[in-house]
Amino acid sequence: MSSTRNLRKSVLCIAMGLCLSSMAVVPALAQSATGSVTGHAAAGSEVTITNPDTGFSRSVTADADGNYRFPFVPVGNYNVEAPGSEPVPIAVTLGNATNVDVGAGATNLAAVQVVGSRVVTPIDVSSTESATNITAQEIARMPVERNVSSVALLAPGVARGSAGFGGISFGGSSVAENAFYINGLNVTDFYNRIGFAEAPFDFYREFQVKTGGYSVEFGRTTGGVVNAVAKSGTNEFHYGGKFVWGPRDWESEGRDSYFEGERYITRSYDSTDSKRLNVWASGPIVKDKLFFFAMYEGRDIRPQRTDDEGEPFYDGKSDDGFWGTTLDWQVTDNNLLSLMAFSNDNSTASEVFDFDPENGTRGAKIGDVFSESGGSNWALTWTSYLTDDLSMKLMAGDNKRNDVGRSPADPECNYVTRGSGVPNPGVAIGCNFNSSVYDRADEREQWRADFEWALGDHLLRFGLDREKNTSVLDQHYPGPGQYQYNVYSTEPGTFISSSGGGIVPDGYYAYVRARRYELNGNFETTNSAWYLEDNWSVSDNLVLNLGIRNEGFDNKDELGRSYIKMDDMWAPRLGFSWDMKGDGSTKVFGNVGRYFLPVANVINIKQGGALLDERTYYAFDGWEILQYNGVDYASPILGEQFGYYNGQGDGTLGDLRSEVDADMDPVYQDELILGFQQQIDATWSWGVRGVYRKLHNAIDDMGITATPCGRISTQWVMANPGEDVTFWGDTDCDGEDDGYVTIDTSKEGYWTETDHYEFTGGEWEYVNSTPNGQVGWEKPKRTYKALEFQVDRAWDDKWAFNASYTLSWSEGNAEGPVNTDTNFGDTGRTENFDDPFVNLNGYGPLANDHRHQIKLRGSYAFAENWRVGATLDARSGGPITAFGVGSPFDWDSYHSYYICVENCTLPENAVEGDTWSTSDRVFELSRRGGAGRMPWIIDLGTSLEYERSFGAANFRAKLAVYNLLNNQKATWVYQDLEPGVGDRDEFFGQERYLQSPRYGQLTLSLEF
Structure with missing residues (x-):
């Protein structure tokens, strides 16, 4: 039955005069919310594309060889026609070329798909990139968590970060090396490079996840790229609403962690109750000319949690709404203007209560904590089709992100922490639950221009872009003197070496670190680039992609002087795509390229600012019980002072000539990819890809x-x-x-x-x-080698399936600008190179080394109105390293492999x-990854969906369950075997971060 259906589709394609182009294939420009249409028609004939939903129409003349091309085509459904053929319905997808032969020059190719009434090309024989496209309709059929990171995780070789600072890892890179775009606007967090500005799921129309080999219009990343396009309006009015409910009662209880019968991390009281209601409308403001999409989402998010000890209890509320809009103006057939804007401002207010974790009872209120995040974002894009052969796209945009943390207790109360093994005073630790008074505002002002110029067998693509990234920061610790007190367990005679401490006095089994930390200022970074690329159709079925990108980074200090400045960073990239059979069904492709990583703004701030980082060490003489607002709390009693250190910053801005290399080389990665794709029939395809990546250099203190x-x-x-x-x-x-x-x-x-x-x-x-x-440093090393296998069955209104397996090795002595294994997320300021002994003999499997990764996803319509969906993400655990803090070659060190x-x-x-x-010490080498592996992480999601139309209304109900098996395995364990020279941490190897518990979510939508 299946083969008969596929045959009918092939015959339909022949009848429509359609095939995949076998001539002059060239890629789409992927930087913004567009694709392209290319193909072959009779020489000199006029080819026209028309969007029946918006009335957009454009015509070009096929050249002497019959080649035609429509660049910068907005994502959507189109009809393509030429003399001698009926209009052919096609789908233009984000960042891809849809290849269509029409008119008298059309020939039969079986490797096409009919999706509904639209024809799409499953294999883009013009592309040398490695990318996965996923539409909102596909996601709706499966249990995909409602965030962009979860969409990216559907692609092969992408893994969730395992440390406390989160993020996602592409191809063995760290979580701080990726780039994220919405309608061409770069929304990547430039302060720390781990997060990004995100809109609600229903704002997006389509995603493209680039895992390697991306073209020269993309830069500033040595990881991966997530490119998204927002929804837009058409000539028909549509409107609707969606209610997404994740009740607390549908969330499984978090698993507490125990050691020797004692609970040391409490998660069983952590949960979230969430309600989201969005309403939207789209349609024409002026028919065939001006269109809008507008959306508002109201939220009621109620997070609850305790700290590791199970006390106190935080009861939070976040109810800020989101708004977003797109406006599309077809000024003329050859000129388009579009605006995308949204605001994701969000604040959370948490009341803090005394809490008894043994019986789960809440006591008196003891404090408040407030946080703010998000900001406004917009991008204005002008597209001009100057001639049949020359097109231009101009964009200006702005991306803002706020990060604020405060508490009413900040002026009067210090923040105090108690480490494992330190006696519990039986009351709250400290009288403030806000760890830092923090107010940061980041703003990216972005401009770019992109051009395409077709010259016979050559398609020239060139452009430039510039970003001005500004961070304004005011940060200090709360409380009198602005000190934070951290109490740690120890042994008498232990040398506290990592930050200037001395010898722990006799008779003391705990010490106090009193830390004062202050930083403020206005810091700016300018990133600029230009690129040039020639897509050369060497023959009817061979395309070469020859590109060069020139980058420049300029990080400035708080006085506006260049602090780290690097120019003329040349990034050559070469790719090829060979349509082996000449019919678009079988493709061999490959590319080799260089990619540069900018310096995060956190470096300007903490290295190019007047940082005060003062640490004083005291013996711990017990707890003093005090009161604040009538509530008892404990504060450490400071005993004998035995150490002091302010080498990280003394509160003054020094001579930066002595604090930065005057001839610094950038961080860059070289990548080599070779792949194969084959269309088996109208729905099935498969592929294999080999990847090699090598990171060069590091920039660190x-x-x-x-x-x-x-x-x-x-x-x-x-x-x-x-x-x-x-x-x-x-x-x-x-x-x-x-x-x-x-x-x-x-x-x-x-x-x-x-x-x-x-x-x-x-x-x-x-x-x-x-x-x-004297001794020197080992050079940073990181390599990634992988084989990826993938099979795909496209949706045919009945079922769809995708499976991938990735076998990979990520090895070296430096993960990147963050350290997952030591849970250090301050980008570019790791301990890796503080002294030569941190990385000495530290080569081995890196933190993002997941040797095996299996991903499955699919959906099945088992009845007229019913569908089921499932996703599976299974990956082997990362390596565990037993870190020490000393070396046999010197008396002082940070983390080490000894x-x-x-x-x-x-x-x-x-x-x-x-x-x-200190030379009497005897050390043993502790190899990276030598303490074994963390467990396999298996995450299974399922969904059940009901859909039915009632006249003009379409109703959907979807019940999704995430982590169905409720696996709560450890994603990260404590890896400090030796917190102080000669000391042993009893918690080494114990779990710290786990998979999120199972939870359910109900989605109800009604669209008109």
């Missing part, structure tokens, strides 16, 4: 302690580890900085030494340090005259 003149006080320099570093210093060894000094950090730059102690007068006394010479096993701390039972040196 390095603790330089030595120059050719010898030892210097620690100088934190933003630079390329393992490369030559040039900064302002002492050139003639007279003790004065007077010029630029260049050192090869692969061999030198860090002064090593051992510390010596003597037992005198009944206690250990520090004697001296012994120099051991564990001290003998003579780690000052000896007990010492007698007069005994000596001890």
Whole structure:
């Protein structure tokens, strides 16, 4: 029966005079909300496309070889016609070329699909990219969580970030290397590069997820790209509403984590009750000319949670609405103007209550916490078809994001934390539940121009774009003195080495870190680029894509001076697509390219601003019980001070010439892809892809302690580890900085030494340090190798199916600008290169190394009005590393791949005259990933949908269940085996972050 149906579709295509173009295939411009239509007709004949929904019509003349092309075509349904053929209905999809032969030149090709009354081309033989297109209609048939990240996760090789800062990983890259676009507007978070501005699901029409090989109009990413287009209006008025309900009672209880019978993380009281009601309308303002789509979503989100200890209890409310709109004006047949705008401002107010987690009872209110996020976004785009061969697209846009956290208790109450193993005082810890007084506003002002110019067998594509990214920040800790108090368990004699602490005094099993942190200012970054690409139709079935992109990044300090500036970054990209049989059914493609990653604005702020980061260490003398607003709380009693450090920032803006490499190289990645796709019949296709990625360089802060003149006080320099570093210093060894000094950090730059102690007068006394010479840094390394297999069956009003399997290896000694394994999400300021011993012998499987990944999705119409859908995402767990904090080569270090096993701390039972040196320590190597793997993560979703029409009304009801099996496996575990030299963290290997519990969601919609 299936083969008969497919045959009928092929015959229908022949009857309509349609085939996939076998001549002069060229790709679509994918940067904005458009696709393209290309093909073959009789030489000199006029080919016309018409959108029956909007009245848009445009004609071009086929060239002497019969080739024609319509660039910059808005996504939608069209009819294509030429003399000698009836109008052919087609679908233009985001970022793709729809290839159609019409008129007297049309021939039979079986590799086409009829979707409803529209013909689409399943294999784009003109494209050299690796991309997955997913429409809103496809998503509606499946249980896909209502956010853009969940859509991206449907593509092969994309995995959810496992650490606390979230995000998604493309092809082994870190979660801070991606780019996100809506209608051509870059909405990526440029402050930390992990998040992005997002609209509600029902604002979008289609998504394109690019996992590699993207063309030169895309840049500023070494991960992946998610390109989305918003809905728009037509000549018919439509309107409707949708209610999305996720009741708290449909959410399974979160699983608490226990260690030796004691609960250390409480999740069982965390839940959310959500209600969303959106209303929308679309239609013509002026028929065939001006159209609108408008949407408003009201929200009532009620999150509830406790902290890890199960107290206090946070009861939140968020009820800000969303609005979004698109306006499309067909000024003439050759000129289009479109506007996309939305506001996703959101605020959450949480009341904080005393709470007894043992019996789940809520006590008195003890505080309030407020947060704000989101902002306004708009993009205005002008498209002109200047001639049949030359087209232009201009865009101006603005993207705003706010991030605010505050509490009424901020002026009077400090924030206090208690680590595992520290005695519980039995009352609230501290009198403030806001960890930081934080107010940040980010704004991206964006301009770009894109052109296409057809010259015979060559299609030239060129353009330029510019972004001005501004961050305004005011941040400090709450409470008197603006101190945050962190209480940690320890052992007497432990050296607190990671941030300038000293030796924990005898008799103390906990210490207090009093940290003062202040930062404010206005910081700006300018990113600019231009590109040129030649898409050359070498023959009827071979296309070469030859492109070059030139990038420039300029990160400025709070005074507006260039801090990190890199120009003339050349990104060549070469791709090919071979239509093997000449009928569009079988394609071999490949590409090789270079991609650059910009420096996040957080670096301007924290390295190019007047940062104060002051840390004072005290012995812990117990808890003092105090009161605030009539409620008891505990504050740490500060004992003997044994350490102080402000090397990360002393509150002044230093001479940036001495804090940044004057000749810095950018971070970039080279990528090689080779793939194959084949259309089996009108609905089935399959493909395989091999991927190799190699990351070059890192930009991070390095603790330089030595120059050719010898030892210097620690100088934190933003630079390329393992490369030559040039900064302002002492050139003639007279003790004065007077010029630029260049050192090869692969061999030198860090002064090593051992510390010596003597037992005198009944206690250990520090004697001296012994120099051991200079050492250098290992160069950062990251490679990704993968094989991807995929099979797809297109929807035919009955069922659809997609399956993929990815076998991959992500290896090296540096994940990227964030550290998942140590749960550090401050982009570009990792510990990886603070000193040479952090990464020494640290090569191995990286945090995003999921060796196996299986993805399934599909839907089935089992009755006239009923459909079921399912998705499965199964991936093997990431590696576990047992991190230490020391090395056998130096007395001080941050995270390291060495564990001290003998003579780690000052000896007990010492007698007069005994000596001890840090060189007496005995270390063992602890390999990256050497502590095993986290468990497989399996996430199964199911949905049941009912749809029925009542005259002009269409009703849908969909019940979706996410994580149906309620798997709550660990996605991340504690990986600090040695919190202090010689100490062992009993929580090493214990779970910290888990899969979200099962929850259900009901969607009801009515459309007219």
